Amino acid sequence: MDSKALVLFTLLGFLLAEPGFGQRGDTDLSEWMKAQEKLINTLQGNQKDVERQQSDLLALEARLNATVDELERQKDEMDKLKKENQDLQTRLSASDGEIDKLKHSSKAAPRVAFSVSLVNSGEIYQGPCTDKTLIFKRIFSNVGNAYNHNTGIFTAPANGLYFFSFNTYGYNTHIVGAILVKNAVRQISTYDYPSTDGSDSGSNTAVLQLAAGDKVHVELWDNSRVFDNMNGHTTFSGFLLFPL
Template sequence: MEFRAMLLLTLLGFLFVEPGFGQRGDMDISEWMRTKEQLIKNLEDKLTDVERQQNDFDALEARLNATVDELTRQKAEMDKLKKENEGLKTRLNASEVEIDKLKQSSGEAAPQIAFSVSLANSGEIYRGPCTDKTLVFKRIFSNTGNAYNQNTGVFTAPLNGLYYFSFSTYGYNTHVMGAILMKNDVRQISTYDYTSVDGSDSSSNAAVLQLAAGDKVHMELWDNGRVFDNLNGHTTFSGFLLFPM
């Protein structure tokens, strides 16, 4: 505002110190004043427009600075996620190498025990809620060693060893979705999802268990739980012997 006032005063000085003004006795002073007032008003309007443009520029600069700050923050977050992802890949690769070593150390003469099954062998199956919560997987992809019983849903360890188990579950939001991996009727690991508004849910889990010959492993529903399966194989159960002990 001080700059605006000084500029106006300077312009007014130039306007009123007009050469030869004293010799113009016949000039219509009123008309001259109106002309000068209009000129001053035009100058004020231009100054107002300049100030408005300056304000717009300042606001734009502030938005640009905020955008730069947000992009900087997002880049830092992406760099952090990239670093975490690289760490996960490193650990996964190390786990795969270790599993390969365990498989190789078992020797060529090691017993071959492995199975992979899904819940539905035809059509669609909604399993649960029910009193007998054991999941009996009927569709057999493989059952080397015949340690999995498709009539009871139970895997029985044929010998002492370290075994790897994995499973996946799928269900809709009307019931609790998930299942529990049981060893000799004792809970080991599980999947779980509350009833929700997202339509359907899926999840998976895995574990390495040390079993003695005769130990039993099976999958069981949660109370009031339900899972779904069809020939697409949404709800599955798999396991194999890593090496005998």
């Protein structure tokens, strides 16, 4: 039995129970029945509206739930991006600190570099001789003034690692060679016996750890001779790699 018939029978039951109902005419009953049917239709229409509104509310609730889920996902993503940004800022701050430290270290470290050759003018044969220290007179550069052109000695201004190189050139009448000396201790050398090709040359390099005040120079081997002129054949160079 549908809801319309159920409501109708219920209403009829109430009417039949009313006093004097049997005294009403057929016309009154017909009008009353029509009014009740109209009321039932109205109630059924209202019920459908309520059901439709309920369906709309359910759909709206589903959309709201989906929106909430999306907002939560976006919030999680934003939190993740925020953390990544904080980590990046931390790394950038650390990098800036290292750069500042390097800048400070670079400014604090002395600037030391020199490059010299044996003669300022003309040409020279030096050796064999008693005082075997080679005094390089021609100055190409002497940043920091650690090389003394009067003595031929380089004095380290600070603790650090230093790079040195030297070159010797001579003719076949004598041994051609020299020694790099640190604080009176031999380090590296060049050496070439007289040959029939007319001239000989040699070169060598070293990285030495020096303390402030350590001295480095180049001296001839016993019975050795070197040659130089304005072409710069016999040379001596060095510079500070980094302080320690």
